[in-house]
Amino acid sequence: MNLTKIKQPFTEIFPGDFSGNPMQRMTPKVLFSTVFPVEFKNPKLIIFNEKLSEEIGLGSYEEKDLGFLVGNHLPDNVKPYSTAYAGHQFGNWAGQLGDGRAIYAGEIENQSGEKTEIQWKGAGATPYSRHADGRAVLRSSVREYLMSEAMYYLGVPTTRALSLSFTGENVVRDILYSGNPQEEKGAVVVRTAESFLRFGHFELISAQQEYNTLQDLLDFTIKNYFPEIQSEGTAKYKDFFENVANRTADLMVEWFRVGFVHGVMNTDNMSILGLTIDYGPFSMMDEYDLNFTSNTTDLPGRRYAFGKQGQIAQWNLWQLANALHPIIKDEKFLEDTLNKFGDYFWKEHDNMLCDKFGFGQLLESDEDFFTNWQGLMQEFQLDYTLFFNVLERIEEGRDLKTEFENISYISLDDKAFSKIKNFINQYKLRLEKNDISKEKSQELMQKSNPKFTLRNYLLYECIEEIENGKTILLEKIITALENPYEEKFPEFSVKRPSKYDDVSGCSMLSCSS
Structure with missing residues (x-):
């Protein structure tokens, strides 16, 4: 891979703490902190995404690249950092949060001028780890790698995964928060996105009343990620908020289309670009249930149930509106935009269902x-x-x-x-x-309805195999998820086997990772 092309444009524009201290702490009035990954002595590559690597401009994998993929060996041009953000978690203000397990390597530009951010996830503690170790276990890492790629091929906006590696060390986790922690194999995922900026980045700066920095962040975001916005002054920030609202609504419609349940729709897990981000206790829908929640932590209230995801997206946008109000300074505009969200969402939702049923209008x-x-x-x-x-x-x-x-x-x-x-x-x-032909109706259905979705029980089986040193199922799943609108493996086109009905990790999961 050509690692010399990686740059850190974010750190060149915004103030940061360059102490390099990974100890957990509050970092007021700081947007990022430099932090270096821990060194893993016996890492081992599980899978590398050659297609994505070529696409973003890194090129082909070589054996020497493993050191970079787990954060052990960094080129001179890579100065890793983690960012601070805030958020509302399960409806409550949580204050300062941040990249507790994510460390930025930087940004790379391909030959077409498209820029991609690169992160390690699970490579050690950061100042925002909140007394945790910053590591990740194999099960959550496999789930993120495979599900983010599955969503990409389904056509759902998402972060993506470049590599998955064993760290060679064990990590202690209490998978069900039941007081029975156990050792699990550790892993590191390298993930990519156009940007990992979240609602929470804007919430943090606004809560600290750093309004000049908030405006700088808005200008930076619009310039780099919203080229369609050409307005000036306050109109520019209004156009930005409308754009974010529509992207968020579009994402929710896509989740409904394929049957995806995020599980933790906190504001700090909401992408400002309308991407699916932070794959934790997610699930693809097996039996249809509007009240299904994939997260045991979400019981009994089911705040983030499948059928509530549009409503929660709107609630999260209200919190973003509150954060941006000091810059936009137009309550009526913000209220009108948020009130229009429901109309826009349901219109797009019903049009999506029309496509799934093969209705022309x-x-x-x-x-x-x-x-x-x-x-x-x-x-x-x-x-x-x-x-x-x-x-x-x-x-x-x-x-x-x-x-x-x-x-x-x-x-x-x-x-x-x-x-x-x-x-x-x-x-x-x-x-x-219908006002369309039968052939067109079938075409609509085939484009809208996947033959393969990555169910939790398949992930469960895949994780077990990888832990035992096997990759046969992993390879089959990758072929299937790269072709979700074709039936590559009929054995995957079946309902969840009954033996997995009450198995942890096959229907609901906790936030433990």
Whole structure:
């Protein structure tokens, strides 16, 4: 890899603490601190993303690059740092937070002029680790590497993963916060994004009343990541907020489309660019349930349940609006923009569902149709992904009863099947109102409905294999996730096996990593 191209533009513009001290502490009026990764004695590469490396301008992997990928050997031009931010966690102001396990290597530019930030995750403590060790365990690292890549190929805005490596050391974690900590294998992920800026970066500076710095950060962000904004003065910052709101709404619609549940939608986990960021206790939807939350820490309130993600995104935008108010200084504009969020989100959400069902246009009657569909899905615990795969085959003369028994997580009696059959008849009648051809309808469905989604039980099995030194399943999963709209492996196109129903890590997870 060509590591000499990595630069640190963020640190050249904003004030920082260059003490290099990794000890945990509060860092008021400081946006970043220099910090160096720990040195791992026996690292081992698990997987390297050659396609991404070429795309961002780093080039092909060589054996000598392993030292950089775990943070052991840094080129002279790399001066790593971590950033401070704040946030609202589970609805409560948490004050100063920061990159507790993430350390920036810097930014690289490819031949097309596209810039990409590079981070290590799990390479040691930073000033923002809050008395933690800054390490990451293998299970959470595998999950982040694979899921971020899966989301990319699904077409969902996301951070990405460049490499995954064993650190050669064990890390102690209490996976269920049950008072039973255990040693687990440690790992480091190198992840990339156009930018890792979060709502929380703006919240921190505003809370510290550093309004000149807040305006500098806004100018920096707009100049580097929002080239479509050409306005000046206060209008520039208003356009920025509207843009962030729309990007966030679009991201939520994409999560709903593929059945993704983030699990920890705190404001510090919200990307200012509308990317999926911080893959912790996430889950892809198995049985459809608007109240499903993938995070045990989110019980019993289910604040971050699947069906609430649009609502929470709007709440998080309110907190960002509060942080930007000292610069925008227009309460009515901010309120109007936030009030429009719901209308925009639901319009895009319903258009997305039209595509999933193969409808050419949204009809007034579709609201009732979608409501009936949601009720059917929840009542009979139908698999979200597989339901639409069955729907695509509805005209092929297959046995409907067998098809739906294979995608339900409960037993279906004759009464249940009668309801399902009635819905299918309603669906066929709705298709007759289409203003597009059957071929175009099928094309819409095939583009909107993945054949493969990366379910938690597959990740669970993959992690177990990697821990035992095997990579066969890992390689199959990578092939599948790179081709999610094709059925590369029919054995993956099945509902979650019942043996995993109550296994930790296969349905719900904690924040432990």
